[in-house]
Amino acid sequence: MSKRALVVVDLQNEYLPTGKLPLAGIEAALANAARVIVAARERGELVVNVRHEAATADAPLFTPGSEGVRINAAVAPREGEPVIVKNFPNSFRETGLDHLLREAGTRDLTIVGAMSHMCIDATARAAVDLGYKVTVVHDACATRDLEFRGQVVPAAQVHAALMAALAFGYGTVTTVDEYLAP
Numbered sequence: 536m537s538k539r540a541l542v543v544v545d546l547q548n549e550y551l552p553t554g555k556l557p558l559a560g561i562e563a564a565l566a567n568a569a570r571v572i573v574a575a576r577e578r579g580e581l582v583v584n585v586r587h588e589a590a591t592a593d594a595p596l597f598t599p600g601s602e603g604v605r606i607n608a609a610v611a612p613r614e615g616e617p618v619i620v621k622n623f624p625n626s627f628r629e630t631g632l633d634h635l636l637r638e639a640g641t642r643d644l645t646i647v648g649a650m651s652h653m654c655i656d657a658t659a660r661a662a663v664d665l666g667y668k669v670t671v672v673h674d675a676c677a678t679r680d681l682e683f684r685g686q687v688v689p690a691a692q693v694h695a696a697l698m699a700a701l702a703f704g705y706g707t708v709t710t711v712d713e714y715l716a717p
Contacts, residue, residue: 544648
């Protein structure tokens, strides 16, 4: 059996209702992600938090040093758990994530976080391209409404479409209850 790690992507205060980019269902996603994190810690799995940060100090979102850029307290890393800072949707791009996972002997990744249509999608696809076996716990992820050519696409449909695509060709997509079942 290969080693498994949990990658917690961008569960930051910017996505809360009080943040600058609120997501539909973020509170439920945080609670579910916290359950997955507890289980991973109990099993002795590597837990890696990924934190998005804008590359410039004058950015309107994910501004370095702001309250919004902080990882939410409900899923905060424990002392000694690695935190990867990224500037792109793909958590592997120009970061040390792949090196960290390979050094730990990781082959299986579980991914939770935000936003389903951006960083979860980009990270899961990149992980598969790098040879990892991927599981996404979909109800521990959140997204938002999008617009395409004047048509609003509700967050639930955005999320479902992305999860369907990931399940079709990139890995396992499951619920927190299924994931935690003995």
